[in-house]
Amino acid sequence: MGRDHLGDDAAFLPSSSDDWAISVDQQIEGAHYPSELDPRAAGRRLVAVCLSDLAACGAQPVYATLTVALPAHFPARRLLEGVLDGCDRHGVTLAGGDTASTRGPAVSTLTVFGRRPGGGHWLRRSAARPGDTLWLGGTVGESALGRALLAAGATASGRRVHLPAGLAGSGRLERLGKRAVRRHLLPTPQFELGRALGRRRRVAALDVSDGLALDLHRLCAASGVGAQVEAADLPEPEGLSAWAERLGQDHQNWMLGGGEDYVLLFTLPPSSRRPTPDCRRIGAITTSEEVKLLTSTGARALEPIGWDHLAEPGG
Amino acid sequence: MGRDHLGDDAAFLPSSSDDWAISVDQQIEGAHYPSELDPRAAGRRLVAVCLSDLAACGAQPVYATLTVALPAHFPARRLLEGVLDGCDRHGVTLAGGDTASTRGPAVSTLTVFGRRPGGGHWLRRSAARPGDTLWLGGTVGESALGRALLAAGATASGRRVHLPAGLAGSGRLERLGKRAVRRHLLPTPQFELGRALGRRRRVAALDVSDGLALDLHRLCAASGVGAQVEAADLPEPEGLSAWAERLGQDHQNWMLGGGEDYVLLFTLPPSSRRPTPDCRRIGAITTSEEVKLLTSTGARALEPIGWDHLAEPGG
DSSP: OOOTTTTSSSEEOOOOOOOEEEEEEEEEBTTTBOTTSOHHHHHHHHHHHHHHHHHTTTOEEEEEEEEEEEOTTOOHHHHHHHHHHHHHHTTOEEEEEEEEEOSSSOEEEEEEEEEOOTTOOOOBGGGOOTTOEEEESSOOSHHHHHHHHHHTTOEEETTEEEOOTTTOOSHHHHHHHHHHHHHHHSOOOOHHHHHHHHTSSSOEEEEOSSOHHHHHHHHHHHHTOEEEEEGGGSOOOTTHHHHHHHTTOOHHHHHHHOOOOOOEEEEEOTTOOOSSTTOEEEEEEESSSOEEEEETTEEEEOOOOOHHHHTSTTO | OOOTTBTBSSEEOOOOOOOEEEEEEEEEBTTTBOTTSOHHHHHHHHHHHHHHHHHTTTOEEEEEEEEEEEOTTOOHHHHHHHHHHHHHHTTOEEEEEEEEEOSSSOEEEEEEEEEOOTTOOOOBGGGOOTTOEEEESSOOSHHHHHHHHHHTTOEEETTEEEOOTTTOOSHHHHHHHHHHHHHHHSOOOOHHHHHHHHTSSSOEEEEOSSOHHHHHHHHHHHHTOEEEEEGGGSOOOTTHHHHHHHTTOOHHHHHHHOOOOOOEEEEEOTTOOOSSTTOEEEEEEESSSOEEEEETTEEEEOOOOOHHHHTSTTO
């Protein structure tokens, strides 16, 4: 981790003939993460979430810049430590930044820069074609469980998660609940998968940030295609339905609309092989421009739901 | 102006072998600009202020990304129009962005990307050497006058400025006051000067953002040198002292600590010629590591004052 680019009015990237991808993300205290969250964890999460966009493009992350607007008495240093820690973890150099005071909640903005690996190409949302297979890079719904547990009083300190007395229970389920909280707070950008996909000949991809259903609609809209998803093939995290039952929630809603799992959703040309062992084929791309969910009782339209929809009353 | 890079998880810069400089700036409603300001003007100002950092590096601006955290009912569209207008004005492509809601004041963050012009080199703060001459790219203090007039009730709509009844007066002074408000709201990044300096063999430079005195201290600290400034040689905007007297302020404080004039402060090797007609030589670089102001009554230490200091009671 170096900060040798700081000090001048701008940061100067060393000479290179790389192709660059840029992504930007902001996190607002109390909206994107609970106000009670340790600013160090918030900083690490900001880096992970922002880098996931680069992973979804097949990029190799290299630089970041940070701006923070912070209220009085905010522990700015812990937030910065978290950002630096997150950058370190992914080999990213923090190349510049700016700090200012605000009367409102903390707003942190990270811009990340990634280079295109040699021999790879950029992954875009618009490359899906009818007949392609549809895949997920990992399970979905687990981050929504973590968010629900935090809302129900779970707390985290570093890697340690504490569940409130009413929710602590049998060893196995408790362990799975704590894992969900950790995944929600610190998702893992799928860089290895993104780079592997970038070496394939035609792949459409994005990361599941707002919700599988909503993000799939975006992929289909960008490609001018439809999709059908096999409900039975959706990769379900262990313990998800048991936790949903305990919390009076619908685990399928979490999987389809929970979002923030930051796994890649992607398409491959017909009869392509599985890119990495964690990937699951969940359906296919169609010509119809409709997005459908196939269940044991038939087909229905898959509405573009995301976690902000689920948060609304009755959602 | 194009937005053809939007739509994927990241923006992809077209292949090139350019060297890149990156700078980032944020503006907070009520802190960096009055809450009453038209968001369109705020957007244009954000672009100008942020691009000034690239000008100070000798860069040619190319891309920008924008994130905004906005309270409910904020006219987001007008802000975006202002940013797009500002980008247009300087040939910059808005390559990506993000919008979120906040309970607090509006926070807008712009990241700008500039390339190094062929034959030029980057300007750094650390290149000053004893014996160098010290220069300003234009007048200082005018932005502080504009800020004071806005605080006293001046309003602006597009290029039209209205002074409150108590301050409207003789034609000439009124015209100069309105010009100061316009300069405060929409400073001009000195790109032409920055590029001209980038073709010289050794130049230290930054832009006067926080205050001439404070920014000069930064340049001296980065270069490990001192400086002496001839008070009589400071380029004073027309009408500044008359306005300061009317408003009960010290015009020299505005010039030395007012900031936000966004002219370049730079050094040249001894006996270098004036880079552009607007540049004024204001002093010299010394070995002493002290920063001094030479006046008709002698020499005194030039304290590192900036506009945030002046804003404090008694400042």
